[in-house]
Amino acid sequence: GDSVTQMEGPVTLSEEAFLTINCTYTATGYPSLFWYVQYPGEGLQLLLKATKADDKGSNKGFEATYRKETTSFHLEKGSVQVSDSAVYFCALGFSGGYNKLIFGAGTRLAVHP
């Protein structure tokens, strides 16, 4: 079945370090891919998305490119801040509006000054 695999956390970085969180997926068909972020005490917020192969999603300095050949959607940021500390979830979904999202296990990021 369809699934998402994320690198395990926690990931601990110093401020201004480069971030990569790996995400790979297995899917039948052509899903859209998403990164959601959950800050402490809050709900899941959509960070970025890509709807087809080679699309790059970007937001708040984060980027991820939909790589169909490697079935990956790795999240990157060039210089993290303490305020980026959160749990990051990779997810896939299919067009149709009411289709479910399938999430990875989440990766906790801790950035220290």
Add this chain to the structure above:
Amino acid sequence: EPEVTQTPSHQVTQMGQEVILRCVPISNHLYFYWYRQILGQKVEFLVSFYNNEISEKSEIFDDQFSVERPDGSNFTLKIRSTKLEDSAMYFCASSVIRDRFSYEQYFGPGTRLTVT
């Protein structure tokens, strides 16, 4: 900015009791969802709801679960007889379709359900 709200933020109940988790989706959204996250595990899909009926449900969503949109604003998840393994964070989400390939689900802050 419009947001999905959920009440209560934390619910403690005894095994076998019924609980109702409440959600107010974003007002112009048409698609509604419930997900849950058992502590330390993945966020899992439970059910989607559109046009006053269930569109899809997972194997988790058995006869103990039900959903309802009792009025124009609320969307509820009922668990009839709670079990210890129902303890989890429950997230409500809603979405609207912009085009065939672009839709976003907006999530609420979650209700933490603890079954004792």
